[in-house]
Amino acid sequence: MGAHQTFPRGAVRIHGLSKSFTLNGAALPVLRDMNLYIRPGESLAVVGPSGCGKTTLLRVLAGLEAPDGGQVRIDGRPVQGVGTERAVIFQEPRLLPWLTVLGNVAFGFEVRGVPKAEAEAQARQNIRLVGLGEFEDAFPAQLSGGMAQRVGIARALAVQPEILLLDEPLGALDAMTRITMQDELARIWREQQVTMILVTHDLEEAIFLADRVLVMPREKGTPPRLIDIDLPRPRDRSEARFVAMRRRLMAEFGLH
C-alpha cells in the first residue's frame, strides 16, 4: 500500500479524561481522571463488568461523546468529534438494509466524497479480506450474523483507518463463530498494522487478541490496571501460559 504506512501512526494519548452522566438529577461519574498511552499499532483490550465505563471510553475515543474533562490526542492532535483516522465496529453490524454487501462496504468511503468507482474498488478488496468475495451482491437480510459482522469489519477497514475501535464486536455471535472471528481479527490486525482498541467482556478474547489488557474496576475509586499479555503469536487458547493468564485475569475480578 502507500508509503505512509511504513511509518506506523495511530498513537492515542488519553490525558486526565473524565466523563459523567446525569441519572435522576445526580451526576454519575463513569470515567475519572484517566491517563493512558496506546502505542501505534498496539492491540489494547478493555475489559470490565457492565457499567464500568468501557463502552463510554470507546465512544469518547470515537468522538461520539464529548468528555467532561481532559483530552484525547491522536498522533498529537486533540480529538474533536468523529475523525477520518478512526473507524468503529459496533456490536451490531449496523448495515444499511437497502444496500448490497458491496454498497455497504463502499458506504464509509463514499460519504467522505470518494468517487463511487474508487470506493467500490477499495471495498471489493476488503470484502475479499474478510472472505466474503462471493457475496458482494447479497443484501444484509440474506446474511448470517457472522457474515453481517464481517461486512461491518470490512466497511471499517475499507476507509483505511489508523485506529480501529471495536465495541464488543463479537458479543452477539454464537460461540463457534466467535472463535473463527477472533482468528480473523488477529489476522486482520497483523496484516493491516492498525492500532486496535477492543472493548469486550470476554476475557479469553482479550488475552487472545491484545498486547495489553486494561482492566476497569466497577468501583470508581480504584484506578484501572494494565496487564501485559506477553504471549507469542499466534496464540493457542489451550496452552499453559494462556490458561494461566486467563486465571490471573479472572482473579482480577474476584473470580476463581
Next chain:
Amino acid sequence: MVLQLLDPPFQAATSPAAAIRRRTGVGARGFAARWGLLIGFVMLWQVSSTRGWVNPAVFPPLDTIAAALWKGLASGALLDDIAISLRRSGIAFGAAVALGIPLGLFMGQIRAVERALDPVLQLFRQTSALALYPVFILLLGLGEASKVFVIFWATLFPILLATIGGVKQVDRKLIEMARTFGASRLTVFRRVVLPASVPAIFVGLRLSATTALLLLIAAEMIGANKGVGFQVMNAQYNFQIPLMFAAIFLLAGLGLAANIVLVLLQRRLCRWADMTR
C-alpha cells in the same frame, strides 16, 4: 463433512420433476383459491339477472353493462369524464405528494417543528374533508378549484403523517454509524434517513391514492357536470342503470390501476424491505 456430502444429491434426486409437478398443482389450486369467489360472484350476478331472480332494472346483466361501457368509451363520452376525473385527482394527489413528502421529511427531522405542528395536524386530520367541502366551496366557488382542493386536503394528511412517522422511526444506530464515517448532516439525510423512510412513505401514498378517489367521487357527485363520479349520479337520475354500473366499475378500475402502479413502484424502490419479511 458427511452431512454436506449427503445433502445435495438427496435434494437433486427429489427436486426437478416433483417440484414442477408440485408447483403447477399449487398454481392451479392457488388460482382457484384467489379468483374463485370473484368468478362465482360475477357468474351469480349474470345468471340471477337474466333469469329474473333479481330485478334486472336495478341489476342489469353484466353483458348489458359491458355494452354500455363500450358504447360510452367508443363514443368518447366517458373518455371525457375519465380525463377530467383523472386531472382533478391527479393534480390534487400530485400537489399533496409535492408538499407532503418534503414537509414530512423536514418535520420528522426537527423535533421542535414536529412537536409544535403535531396538535394542529391531528385536529385537521380528524376533521372530515367532506365536512369541510362546503367551506371550500364558499371560499373557492363551485368550480374546479374547490374540487381539487378538497381532494388535496384529504390526501395530504396520510402522506404527511406517514412521512413524519417514517423519518422518526429510522434506526438511530444507523445514523450514528454513518456519522462515525464522517458523514455530514446532509449526507446522513440523503444516504440513510431518506432511503429508510421510503417504505413508510409508500404506505401513506397508497392510503392517499384510495382517499383521492373517494373524495373525487364525492366531490363530483355534489357539484359537477362532468367526471366519472358525476356520471354515476347522472345515469341514476336518468335511469340509465347499465351506464351507472359502467361508471361504477370504471371507478373501481381506476382505483385498482392506481394501486397497481404504486405497488410496482414500491417493489422497485424497496426490494430490500420485502427480503427482510
